[in-house]
Amino acid sequence: MPWFKIDDGFWSHPKVLELSDAAITLWVRAGSYCAGHLTDGALTRATLRLLSAVPDDATELVAVGLWDVTPTGWEFHDWADYQPTREQVLAQRAGDNRRQELSRNPELRDAIRRRDGSNCQYCGRAVNWSDRKSPTGGTYDHVDPAGPNSVDNLVVACRGCNSRKGKRTPDQAGMKMMRSRSDLVTNQAPSRPVPTRPDPPDLVGQSSRDGLTDESYEEIIGAMGIDPGRLKAHIKEKTGRVVSAQEAMSVASAILSRGKDVAKPQGYVLGAITRAPGEVREQLDQARPTSSPRREHECAEHPHYPLPCDKCAQIASEGALAA
Numbered sequence: 001m002p003w004f005k006i007d008d009g010f011w012s013h014p015k016v017l018e019l020s021d022a023a024i025t026l027w028v029r030a031g032s033y034c035a036g037h038l039t040d041g042a043l044t045r046a047t048l049r050l051l052s053a054v055p056d057d058a059t060e061l062v063a064v065g066l067w068d069v070t071p072t073g074w075e076f077h078d079w080a081d082y083q084p085t086r087e088q089v090l091a092q093r094a095g096d097n098r099r100q101e102l103s104r105n106p107e108l109r110d111a112i113r114r115r116d117g118s119n120c121q122y123c124g125r126a127v128n129w130s131d132r133k134s135p136t137g138g139t140y141d142h143v144d145p146a147g148p149n150s151v152d153n154l155v156v157a158c159r160g161c162n163s164r165k166g167k168r169t170p171d172q173a174g175m176k177m178m179r180s181r182s183d184l185v186t187n188q189a190p191s192r193p194v195p196t197r198p199d200p201p202d203l204v205g206q207s208s209r210d211g212l213t214d215e216s217y218e219e220i221i222g223a224m225g226i227d228p229g230r231l232k233a234h235i236k237e238k239t240g241r242v243v244s245a246q247e248a249m250s251v252a253s254a255i256l257s258r259g260k261d262v263a264k265p266q267g268y269v270l271g272a273i274t275r276a277p278g279e280v281r282e283q284l285d286q287a288r289p290t291s292s293p294r295r296e297h298e299c300a301e302h303p304h305y306p307l308p309c310d311k312c313a314q315i316a317s318e319g320a321l322a323a
Helices: 021-037 045-050 055-063 086-103 106-116 159-165 214-223 228-239 245-257 265-275 277-287 310-322
Strands: 042-044 067-070 073-076 138-142 154-158
Touching: 021 042, 021 045, 021 055, 021 073, 042 045, 045 055, 045 073, 055 067, 055 073, 106 154, 106 214, 138 159, 138 214, 154 159, 214 228, 214 245, 228 245, 228 265, 228 277, 245 265, 245 277, 265 277
Parallel strands: none
Antiparallel strands: 042 073, 067 073, 138 154
């Protein structure tokens, strides 16, 4: 929601000191109305009645230069110099909606990461996905700031380059991309080699066939605004299931997809797991394969438990206490 901005020195401005209380009240109410309805400071004669004012109040505002007369009524003098315009507000809303849609689309983010790796596509340096503040933090940038959330319009960018580019195209910002715009679709290989680790345990029925490592999934969870370690520990505590980062991401994505405009993703997801652990457990069990060969880094006695096996450690500890 846009705000009607009033300078803290408004009350003592020479123009305002000449006005009656009724005219000042009209100016404030009318400003709030224009900001809320995106009229760019324009008011009709009918609006004046809606605001419980009379033409004499408007005449006072015109006389001191705070309002101008128009064919249909009045308008704030120099509205666009002090207040956001309708075009700016709608553009901001569209940008906010795109960011929220992107946060709920792990498949699209995965595709961008598979193509770009963890390297900024403007300066080439490696980004840190867990860094939420510094210039080296990882972000996703819209090449065309007015364009959609799509593979050919999104790239990995460090926070420094993203801020420098702002709401401009690379050409407008004087920045050069590491690959051409057409290559964003045709070239799906990472721009630079990304360090990998052994595949995580196949806990979700489809292992790392998409090419992402356990570390990559943790970075994706971090990009959602959730601490991956805390998420996996919370799932284990509430459901009794030991999960991989890929499975934890799946749980978080499913929960966030049911919410709308989630301001605090971590609290929202952890709260949902606490309230309905049975549903989460069912989701995990349905995703896991009913039978599959044991992978070399899974426990032989307890399938789906990664090594070192927490279950074996628990049994050994209980045996030592009994002895």
